[in-house]
Amino acid sequence: MIIVGEKINTSRKSIADAVKERDAEFIGEVAQEQAEAGAHYIDVNAGTFLEQEIDSLCWLVEVVQNEVDLPLCLDSPNPKALSEAIKHHKGEAMINSISLEKDRFQALLPVITGQPCCVVALCMAEASMPNTVEERVQVGSNLINKLTEQGFPLEKIYVDPLVQPISVDTRMGAAVLGAIQSIMNDFPGVNTICGLSNISFGLPMRSLINRNFLSLCMKAGLSAAILDPTDKQLMATLLSTDMLLGRDEYCENFIEAYQSGRISML
């Protein structure tokens, strides 16, 4: 299971303040704690900064990679910001994200085919959010085909089925699970990724619902998730699910995480 640490996002006030003040120490600490908790990629997102987004994102790339020896997930809806940020990145970044929206696809294609990288491909066409399994699978398949036709490697594509709240439509959980299962089945070698927290919007006990949804997504075949790896309860769910699915030889990772205090029940 590939973990993308989500905490460096200017939609969080402490991060926005640190970016504004160019507080490299604080950002470095947030990167470090996620790396120690088991992140494989560190997400950086300065989307709330609008005109200052590009400068801020480039600064974040430098600061985070000075601190931790991990690739980053460069997170922006703006192809220009992504194409600038990747110039500052060492190694193979994850680009988050491309979609089937025409302008976005065209603008980002040369960036991602110009250098080795992974890409998050959102199941979204022309700004309409998908509802059913079929809509997700159709847009996802379309994106996979278009990217691989351009020579982009299948195994570097991370399809994001886009999670929507079950409080708005109770079919939204099953729609994501079905889409993950179908895409992983139809394109062996491709990856799937999602954020979790949208699923529980508007409901009580959100962190419980999010954890539980992660587990169900993993059973459906999800290969990566954007989450907070310092959340010990969430990580307990992730590692116990891996173990229950037979992916943790001798239950070693689970027991080691328990003994080192990286997971918890409370």
Add this chain to the structure above:
Amino acid sequence: MIIVGEKINTSRKSIADAVKERDAEFIGEVAQEQAEAGAHYIDVNAGTFLEQEIDSLCWLVEVVQNEVDLPLCLDSPNPKALSEAIKHHKGEAMINSISLEKDRFQALLPVITGQPCCVVALCMAEASMPNTVEERVQVGSNLINKLTEQGFPLEKIYVDPLVQPISVDTRMGAAVLGAIQSIMNDFPGVNTICGLSNISFGLPMRSLINRNFLSLCMKAGLSAAILDPTDKQLMATLLSTDMLLGRDEYCENFIEAYQSGRISML
């Protein structure tokens, strides 16, 4: 999801004491609290009493059905105890359990075909526990075929794939999940059931692992579980999984359980 309340089992000391003293009030309370927590069946098991098992089981049936208006799950490896206990039962009992062991099958068959009831069918042949998905599916299919050939209704069979500890063999989780999926797929209308706690034997954070396993089993198609319905964290997992799988219209059951305090995160 059908819930069988597991608490009235003489392997628990408080229950053993109450049965020994014929303390109907205490047993009645344990039945009542499970009914209020959402049990559809109340399991009664006096297996530790050996020679006194039959008398004790018959007494339990009377006492519990005096207290709650629910069918019982009559739980014994001994066909004689089951055939006596069912004489005291009002309505349609769940008989737990039959297996492919020859003597057990032959002795129990007339009991379960002699009156309307459900039966738990263990994936076990001649006292050998199953290891792989295939072994479970083979024994389970065999049992389903033998029972339905005798006119026993498919939808009243609850196949139990038999949960074994992942600490002993890390493939044991996936083996149960695969067996549930396969049996539910091959015999539309049949039910599957299991107890959870064996899965986590020998590991830390057992209740977390059990909860998580329940959720994965539900995704695989499990239709019933033998569990403690007064465990508010376990029930939170059960109800949120139902909701995430799209089986809780308007998220009504989950929200109602939250508001009434029947589920909890801690």
